[in-house]
Amino acid sequence: MTGEQQRVLAAAVERILPSDDGPGAEETGAAAYIERLLETDGFRSWQPLFDDGLGRLEELAGELYGRSFSAGSPEERDEVLRRFQAEPDRLRQAFFRKLVSFTLEGFLCDGLGWSYLEVPELQPGYCLGKPPS
Amino acid sequence: MRSGIRDAVIIGSGAGGGPLALALSRAGLDVLVLEKGPRFRPEDYPADEVANQRHRFFLPYFEGEPHTVVTPKTTRPVRTELGWIATCVGGGTVHMGAYLYRFHPDDFRMRSRFGPVEELADWPFGYDELEPYYALAEREVGVAGLAGLNPFEGPRSGPYPLPPLDSHPVTPWLEEACRKRGLHPFPTPRSINSRPYQGRPACVYCSACAGYGCRVGAKGSTAEALLPRAEATGHCEIRPECMVKEVTVDRQGRASGCVYLDKEGQEHEVPARLVFVCASAVESARLLLLSRSPRFPDGLANGSGRIGRHLQFHGVTMGNGRLRIGDHPELPLGAWHPFLGVSAMDHYFLPEGVSEIAKGGLLRFDMETAAPLAAAEMLATGSGPALWGAELKGRLREHFQEHRTVGFEAFHDFLPNDRTFVELDPEVKDRWGLPVARIHLDVPDHHRTAGSWLLDRGFEILDDLGAVDLRPSSVGGTSAYLVHGTCRMGTDPRTSVLNAHCQAHEVPNLYVVDGSFMPTSGGAAPTLTILANSFRVAGHVIAGNIS
Numbered sequence: 001m002t003g004e005q006q007r008v009l010a011a012a013v014e015r016i017l018p019s020d021d022g023p024g025a026e027e028t029g030a031a032a033y034i035e036r037l038l039e040t041d042g043f044r045s046w047q048p049l050f051d052d053g054l055g056r057l058e059e060l061a062g063e064l065y066g067r068s069f070s071a072g073s074p075e076e077r078d079e080v081l082r083r084f085q086a087e088p089d090r091l092r093q094a095f096f097r098k099l100v101s102f103t104l105e106g107f108l109c110d111g112l113g114w115s116y117l118e119v120p121e122l123q124p125g126y127c128l129g130k131p132p133s
Numbered sequence: 134m135r136s137g138i139r140d141a142v143i144i145g146s147g148a149g150g151g152p153l154a155l156a157l158s159r160a161g162l163d164v165l166v167l168e169k170g171p172r173f174r175p176e177d178y179p180a181d182e183v184a185n186q187r188h189r190f191f192l193p194y195f196e197g198e199p200h201t202v203v204t205p206k207t208t209r210p211v212r213t214e215l216g217w218i219a220t221c222v223g224g225g226t227v228h229m230g231a232y233l234y235r236f237h238p239d240d241f242r243m244r245s246r247f248g249p250v251e252e253l254a255d256w257p258f259g260y261d262e263l264e265p266y267y268a269l270a271e272r273e274v275g276v277a278g279l280a281g282l283n284p285f286e287g288p289r290s291g292p293y294p295l296p297p298l299d300s301h302p303v304t305p306w307l308e309e310a311c312r313k314r315g316l317h318p319f320p321t322p323r324s325i326n327s328r329p330y331q332g333r334p335a336c337v338y339c340s341a342c343a344g345y346g347c348r349v350g351a352k353g354s355t356a357e358a359l360l361p362r363a364e365a366t367g368h369c370e371i372r373p374e375c376m377v378k379e380v381t382v383d384r385q386g387r388a389s390g391c392v393y394l395d396k397e398g399q400e401h402e403v404p405a406r407l408v409f410v411c412a413s414a415v416e417s418a419r420l421l422l423l424s425r426s427p428r429f430p431d432g433l434a435n436g437s438g439r440i441g442r443h444l445q446f447h448g449v450t451m452g453n454g455r456l457r458i459g460d461h462p463e464l465p466l467g468a469w470h471p472f473l474g475v476s477a478m479d480h481y482f483l484p485e486g487v488s489e490i491a492k493g494g495l496l497r498f499d500m501e502t503a504a505p506l507a508a509a510e511m512l513a514t515g516s517g518p519a520l521w522g523a524e525l526k527g528r529l530r531e532h533f534q535e536h537r538t539v540g541f542e543a544f545h546d547f548l549p550n551d552r553t554f555v556e557l558d559p560e561v562k563d564r565w566g567l568p569v570a571r572i573h574l575d576v577p578d579h580h581r582t583a584g585s586w587l588l589d590r591g592f593e594i595l596d597d598l599g600a601v602d603l604r605p606s607s608v609g610g611t612s613a614y615l616v617h618g619t620c621r622m623g624t625d626p627r628t629s630v631l632n633a634h635c636q637a638h639e640v641p642n643l644y645v646v647d648g649s650f651m652p653t654s655g656g657a658a659p660t661l662t663i664l665a666n667s668f669r670v671a672g673h674v675i676a677g678n679i680s
Contacts, residue, residue, distance in 0.1 A: 016521040024526070042195060078522065085518060100519040104509045109183055117505075117533040 001035055007070035008054045009034060013103045015077045022116040023107075030106030037102060046098060053095035057084060139165045141674075142391055142405035144377045144420070147224020148663040149411035149647030151355025152270065155362055156671030158369035162678065165370050165403060166360070167393055169193075169412075170220035172373040175357065178227070178346025182506045185344055191219040191228050197564035200415065202572045210558065216415035216446075216572055218614045222373050223356025224413065225614060226660065230343030231324045231352050233276045233661040234495060235267050236260070237481055238287045240655040243546075247490045251577060252443055252549040254652040257624050257633035260287045266665040266672070271322075274353030274664065275330040278322030285317070285478040298327045298336060301470035307498055307539070310597040311477055314590075321474035321497055324353030324661075333357060340471035343502050375401075378567060380408055380424040380433050380643065388433070388643040394565055407642050407674065411667075414444065414649040415555050418619035419570040421645070422557050434637035439630050441555040443618040444572065445547040445654040448494065450584035451607045452591050453501060453540035454600030455532070461599055466537045473500045473539065480543070480590055481656050488582040494545025495657040496591060501538035508532065539600055541591035545584065547611070547654045548577045549618055576611060584609025615659060617648035634673045635666070646670050 001009070013025035013034070025031065038047050060080045061069035069080060085096055107113040140162040143150045150166060158164045170193075184190045192214060200217065201210035218225035238260035239246050244253040268290050270276075278293035280286075297320035311318040325342070326335045336351040350357045363369040375393040381402070383389040390404040410417045418441040422432035432440055458466045480493040501508065512528045513520045520528060532538075552575035557568040585608050592603050623629025626638035635650050637643040646667050648659055655662060 017526060018522060020523060020526065081521065097514045097519045100513050100521050100525070101510050103521075104513060105183060105506060108506050108509060117529060 001038075004058065004068075005051070005054050006031070006035065007068070008058050009050075011070040011072070011077055012054075012057060012081065012099065013106070015074060015081055016100055016103045017107050018074070023112045025103050025107055028107045028110035028113050030103045033106030033109060034099075034102045037105070049091060049095040049098070053084075053092055053099065056092060057081075060084060137404065139163050139390075139403065139405040141165070141407040141409060142167060142403050143409045143411055144380075144391060145169075145224060145411035145413065145417070145647065146222050146360060146371065147218065147355060147411065147413065147647065148226050148660050149413075149667050150409065151223070151226065151359040152273070152664050152667035153409055153411065153646055153671050154355075154369050154371070155273070155359045156668055157674065158363045158366040160671075160675040160678070161368060162675075163368055164363070165372065165405070166363075167375040167377055167391070167403070168222045168224075168371065168373045169376045170222065170373065172222040172371065173227075173346065173356070175346065175348050175350045178348055180339065180341035180345060180348055182504050185228070186504060186507065189214070191221055191346075192217050193220045194564070198569070199561065199563075200570045200572055201558050201561050202574055204574045205552075210561070210571055212561070213572070215574070215611075215613045216413075216555070216570065216616050218413050218616065221356070222360065222371060223354040226354040227346045227352075227356055228344055229352075229354070229660055230658075231660075232476075232497060232658050233271065233274070233322050233324045233664075234476070234657040235286060236655040236657060236659075236662050237285065237478075239482075240653065243492075243653045247492065250490050250548065252551055254549070254621070254623065256652050257622055263662070263665055263669060264288065264290060266669040267661065269668050270661060270664040273668070274324045274355075274358045275326055275333070276322050276324045276353070276661075277320075277327040279320050282319035283317060283476075283478050285481055293322060295327045295330060298323060298325060298472055298474055299338065299470065300472045300474045301500060302465040302468045303537075304473055304475060306464055307473060307475050307594070307598060310594050311475065313597065314593060316477040316479045316496075316594075318475050318477050321476040321499075323474065324358070326351045326353070331358070338471055342471060344504070376565060377412070377420060378423065378565065380410065380420065382424075382426050382428060382433065382640070386428045386640065388640050398565070407644070410643070410645045410649075411647045413647050414616035414619045415570045415572065417645050417647055417649045418444075418555050419557065419568075421620070423567060429639075434630060434639045434643055436639050437627055437630060439621060439628065441619050442551070443549040443621050443652070444553050444555050444616070445549050445618040445651070447547050447612040447615040447654055447658070448545040448580040448584055449607050449610045449612045450494070450543045450545065450587045450591075450605075451540065451610075452588050452595070452603060452605040453538050454592070454595040454603040455536040455538050456598070456600050457536055459535065464599070471500060473498055475499075480587060483583060483586060487586050489577075489579045490548075492546050492579075492656060493583055493587055494543040496541055496543050496587065498539065498541045498591075498594070501540055505533065508538070539595060539598070541595070543584070543587040543591065544612070544615070544656070544658050545580070545587065545609075546656050547617075548579055549653060550575060550577055555619055574611065576609070580611075581609035615648070615654075617651040617654050617659060620645040620649035621652050622650040623652065635670045644670060644674070
């Protein structure tokens with residue numbers, strides 16, 4: 001991923017699972033997890049969709065607010081995500097659903113995510129899901 | 134090893150190959166087990182949903198070893214994981230849920246009971262013949278259960294070797310709800326040690342169970358319960374990472390052994406007096422179809438053209454509901470326990486008029502399986518636009534902190550039919566350059582009709598218990614990993630591949646011993662039946678060798 005893509009991804013996942021009353025995507029390293037995931041067998045095929053989707057987020061932020069997505073306030077980024085989700089493009093919708101799924105995966109593959117949700121049957125670390133290489 | 138020729142080569146080490154390996158080596162035969170996958174130790178199994186469910190820890194590398202599938206709705210074959218079970222020593226028994234039910238006596242005589250519907254057939258042997266081997270298999274892998282509570286079960290020669298597993302304290306309420314609906318609940322029999330058994334420890338109730346390898350060795354997989362004991366006889370060698378590409382024949386048309394590729398791709402030939410193909414129904418059929426020779430131009434032992442026909446999976450119906458902990462002060466819901474082992478066989482047969490044939494399935498209740506990531510994704514992306522932000526986080530907290538999810542599952546018959554079969558794919562090859570298995574799948578309407586009726590019965594109980602948000606997750610769906618029927622057993626060599634001893638009609642020293650032999654799929658998960666039949670076949674082979 002380019003530096004810009006990394007910044008857009010991190011800024012997006014922070015809004016998908018925000019750090020409000022407890023840890024969110026940021027504290028659980030979800031963006032780095034997703035980047036690693038997209039380099040794994042069976043997941044590389046998502047990279048073009050992520051290239052396109054992250055690019056579109058950046059573009060929308062420019063159109064709406066005249067600055068980079070990652071430089072936007074939380075409210076501005078939420079608005080960009082809402083606009084993106086309202087666009088009719090099927091591939092972009094598929095990207096958005098994957099982005100949400102992968103963010104959850106990154107969040108739940110960290111002991112902090114488990115502890116926060118009090119999933120009692122699962123010890124923190126249960127799902128430290130570094131994809132097998 | 135004497136003279137370089139093995140008494141027996143067993144291809145595959147799961148529910149079919151495992152019992153054979155133990156029984157034959159115990160009888161003194163010199164046995165070689167060839168397994169395509171690696172050999173793990175219990176601590177190698179990841180207790181990790183992502184590794185198991187997402188990255189398919191137990192399945193072969195998808196791009197390199199797909200199956201393909203054609204359905205009435207597809208115009209071109211698509212690559213699929215359908216029909217793969219597991220690629221490792223122990224096969225599917227490593228990650229099985231270990232629900233080890235016996236079949237009902239009528240599962241062995243479906244054609245007699247229901248008539249010529251689709252391709253129903255009777256088995257050449259009945260429940261009574263298999264019963265001693267059911268009992269043996271239950272002892273050898275260690276099944277925890279309580280006999281006598283299920284009035285629909287066939288006669289048993291003895292109790293379960295282990296008492297039932299502990300279960301969630303809400304279990305008595307669920308059992309009571311079942312009884313009020315006229316059902317006869319009984320503890321789900323599972324090959325998981327409720328006490329230390331045969332040198333293996335008791336279950337630690339960690340929850341990484343169905344879909345996972347057991348990290349303490351409490352699950353009665355062939356890898357833990359049978360194969361080490363086979364090796365201890367001194368007569369059994371287990372060789373992992375060996376991909377068998379052909380069963381060879383001699384000039385008389387008898388099986389002479391097999392050829393396998395090691396992980397470097399080097400070919401090796403194994404001569405053997407007896408060959409046992411136990412690679413699971415799809416892959417066993419594929420191996421025989423790949424084994425062509427002048428004597429058997431359409432595949433080994435395939436003079437009838439029936440290899441690959443009658444492929445069956447299982448019908449599967451599942452649903453769940455949520456109980457809000459705060460809404461039920463009378464229920465001990467807050468307590469944590471992974472199991473809610475309650476089964477009922479009352480709906481094994483449907484009332485007349487519900488469907489084409491009056492066959493239902495076994496209902497099993499349990500706590501939500503250890504797949505919280507799947508549950509979280511279902512909340513976020515299961516219906517409508519994907520949820521995110523504060524709304525998603527709120528839903529996660531609500532689901533995991535304030536609710537317990539109770540689910541049920543019914544496995545029911547997959548009707549054998551002439552549109553569902555497996556053949557060699559004329560186009561797609563695996564990473565060794567061999568044609569992959571192409572599956573043709575056509576699901577009779579009965580599956581959905583029966584599934585829909587069973588779903589209502591499950592929901593009734595959950596509703597009585599006070600559950601809300603009742604949600605079906607599969608109605609008469611097709612299980613990807615329970616496979617049967619591709620080398621049908623029968624008495625007529627023109628219409629079946631194997632005789633009643635799983636011996637190929639055309640090649641007397643070739644046996645197919647996994648789910649392939651099963652003329653019909655049964656109304657419950659088939660694992661115990663495959664294990665028991667394998668012990669039964671071993672008994673026949675040993676008797677033949679001694680005489």
